Ligand SMILES: Cc1ncc(C[n+]2csc(CCOP(=O)(O)OP(=O)(O)O)c2C)c(N)n1
């Protein structure tokens with residue numbers, strides 16, 4: 626397989642220079658490196674500029690409602706836990722409308738990758754402030770500047786119980802690729818926050834802004850305390866890398882019902898629907 630094999634015939638409609646291009650490149654290259662089977666790998670997106678990626682990527686995919694890709698991905702994983710399921714979500718999608726799903730998916734340690742395209746903006750709807758926009762961020766919804774501090778997705782993931790937490794930058798594709806590869810191989814909830822500049826609406830968090838501030842972390846922490854300290858921005862520097870990785874049973878691995886085979890492979894022939902529903906009459 627080559628990068629081209631993971632591309633559909635649809636030409637990307639992202640704006641020229643959009644940070645989504647680097648993220649997409651890293652994802653395709655990672656799929657090549659891992660020889661990912663397009664039929665067994667599923668990309669689930671919400672609604673936003675990030676969600677367009679599904680149209681350009683030739684693997685199984687589903688684009689759901691804004692804020693809801695995580696519950697859809699959980700459903701797919703429960704139906705067939707042998708599939709590799711990757712959630713592609715925006716900072717608005719994942720942390721605004723879908724914030725509760727994110728917290729509980731981390732806590733339950735579902736075996737999913739959650740790839741957050743963090744451009745600190747609701748870009749598809751023309752750049753309103755999102756939960757990750759910084760204090761003072763000016764937009765159509767915050768003309769006098771945002772009055773609330775930004776949410777840190779990696780910090781929230783660590784506090785919520787995710788077993789793999791990382792942050793990459795779409796301007797550094799090889800580094801992001803390393804993170805993605807480790808996240809896909811991880812068994813449990815793997816969060817990859819990607820700093821992804823929106824070159825049209827976010828004039829604060831630009832490629833240059835990140836290039837001047839990012840600092841690479843040498844290796845993951847095995848304890849959450851160290852990882853939390855490592856992921857916090859300090860002295861104006863923004864850390865990137867894998868902050869935390871821990872082995873812990875995933876939610877799916879704890880279910881006796883799917884231990885032998887996935888739900889979709891189980892027969893309905895001996896299933897007594899009347900007996901089951903009869904208990905509730
Ligand atoms: C249930 C619902 N609420 C709101 C919207 C409107 N809406 C569509 S995309 C979007 C913002 C997307 O922002 P983000 O998730 O950060 O993605 P980006 O466009 O920045 O990639 C909003 C609010 C919608 N389509 N559906």
Ligand code: SF4
Nearest residue numbers: 639640643674823824
């Ligand atoms: S509006 Fe921003 S995030 Fe959306 S495609 Fe254009 S540059 Fe990318």
